[in-house]
Amino acid sequence: MEEQFWQTTILDFFIAFGVVVGGVALGGIGAFLTNDYPMERMLRLAEQLKIWAMVAALGGTFDTIRAIEVNVLGGQMGQVGQQLIFIMSSFLGAHIGVLLIHWLIQGEL
Template identity: 45%
Template sequence: MLAFYQNILYNFFISLGVMIGGCLFGGIAATFNGHPPLKTMLDLCEKIKIWAIIVALGGTFPSFKVLEIGIFNGEIRGLVKQVIYILSALLGAHIGYRLIYYLESSGPL
């Protein structure tokens, strides 16, 4: 049971880290290339959100396999666990997106 809660936290923080790290380093690259960093960061947030979720889940095939077994073989417990893992990763990616979005909107007054 402890591993279940640990995996929820891992999924959340991995997807959050992918979002924030990817967008921040993308903003640095945009600065070096002469593009507006905050606009580039927002564009990257929209593009890498799904990838942050996939990275947190460890790829798509194990997740789909668990979903398939849960749906077709009636193993509801595994299905519920996988849905919670997906929601945790989705929440982490969304919070990362919102943090970058708030960073952009907190410009000079």
């Protein structure tokens, strides 16, 4: 059970991180090919993809919110905490992805 929890937490982190970094990298190539400013576009994409990276990592916000609702009503606060940690983990993954992109492109955080 505990192993499953950590597995999901780490998986959520890396999925969110990957969505941001991968999306920005490929978006940047697209911008370069379409004669757009690559750096500006990549930085903007990083901000825009952040929320969607979290959604993708959690597998759709509805399931998570539904799980929180069911567990709150069922009095299983431990489960609610777990869901919140999954959300936090995916947020951290997306945020670290954005910070990494800022650092890689501009050399500053």
